[in-house]
Amino acid sequence: MNNKILFASIVSGLVVGGLAAEIESPTVSRSLKSETSIVIKSNEGLHLMDLNAGIKLKRSGKYEMYFLTDQKVGFNASGDYYFQRHGLSLMPETSEQVIPSKNDASVIDIMFSQRGMHSLEDLKLIPVSDKQMILVAPRYSYLFADTTE
Numbered sequence: 290m291n292n293k294i295l296f297a298s299i300v301s302g303l304v305v306g307g308l309a310a311e312i313e314s315p316t317v318s319r320s321l322k323s324e325t326s327i328v329i330k331s332n333e334g335l336h337l338m339d340l341n342a343g344i345k346l347k348r349s350g351k352y353e354m355y356f357l358t359d360q361k362v363g364f365n366a367s368g369d370y371y372f373q374r375h376g377l378s379l380m381p382e383t384s385e386q387v388i389p390s391k392n393d394a395s396v397i398d399i400m401f402s403q404r405g406m407h408s409l410e411d412l413k414l415i416p417v418s419d420k421q422m423i424l425v426a427p428r429y430s431y432l433f434a435d436t437t438e
Contacts, residue, residue, distance in 0.1 A: 318348040321422070321433035338398075342431060344424075346370055352379055355387075362398040363387045375411040377424075 323342040328335055339359035346352050352370040357363035368382035386403065413425035420435045 317346050319435065320345045321424075321435060323424075323431045323433045325431055327429055340431075342433075344433065354379065357387060358398055360395075360398050361387065361389055364403070373411075375413075377412040377414055378410040379412070380410075 321344045323340065325342070326337050326339050329338055330336075340356060340363075341359075342354070342356045344352060344354045350369055350371065351367065353365075353367045355363065355365045364384055364386055366379075366381045366384040369380045371378055371380075388399065409426060413423075415423040415425065417423060417432070422433055424431045424433055
C-alpha cells in the first residue's frame, strides 16, 4: 500500500512540476516573418533596401534568425534569447554571411551581411494584433507577422 502511495506521489509531482515549468517558462515558441524596407543614408544619398527577415523563437530559449536584402545578401544567426524588463535580447552563438557567388553586392549590402554576430539587446516588442508585432531595434523598426508551420 505504501509503495502505491509513494509511486502515485512521485508521478503526480513529476506531472505538476512539468506543467509548472511549461506554463511559467520565460520562453515562447513563435515563428515570425517580415517583408519590409529600410532607408539607408550614405554620401550618395538615400537608398531604399528591401528586406526579407525571419525569427524563430524556440521553447528551449534558442532562436534562429535570417535577414536578406533584395540582392539576396544578408546573414543567418542562431543563439540564445531571453526576455527582461526592457525587452527581448538576442545573443548569437553562430552566424553566417550570405553573399551570392557572383558578388554584385554593394558596400552597403556587404556591411549589412556582417551584422549577424552582433548581439541585439533590449529590443522593444509592440503588439499590433494577435498575429502582428513591431520589433524596435536601436536604429530600425520591423513589422513581423506570425507564420504557420
